[in-house]
Amino acid sequence: MKKKLFARQHQDGESLVIRVDFEEREEMIVAAPEKLYITDHYLNYPWMLVRMSKVNRDELRDLLMGAWRRVIGKRRVESLR
Numbered sequence: 001m002k003k004k005l006f007a008r009q010h011q012d013g014e015s016l017v018i019r020v021d022f023e024e025r026e027e028m029i030v031a032a033p034e035k036l037y038i039t040d041h042y043l044n045y046p047w048m049l050v051r052m053s054k055v056n057r058d059e060l061r062d063l064l065m066g067a068w069r070r071v072i073g074k075r076r077v078e079s080l081r
Helices: 020-033 058-073 076-081
Strands: 008-009 015-019 047-051
Touching: 015 058, 020 047, 047 076
Parallel strands: none
Antiparallel strands: 008 015, 015 047
């Protein structure tokens, strides 16, 4: 598998940038705007920002697992089960 980015720390030092599906991004942000957001820079990219101080451990795990699954693809996820 090629090296692909699924998450990184944002330059503000307080947020995490994670890969997300465009179709789900708006819905996720509307559901939790205090935790999830985007900046103008990310409008045309499949990324979203997570306010680290606002998410709990389980939420962060779920967001990271979702981003990781998007990067490795459905076939690879199925092969790991």
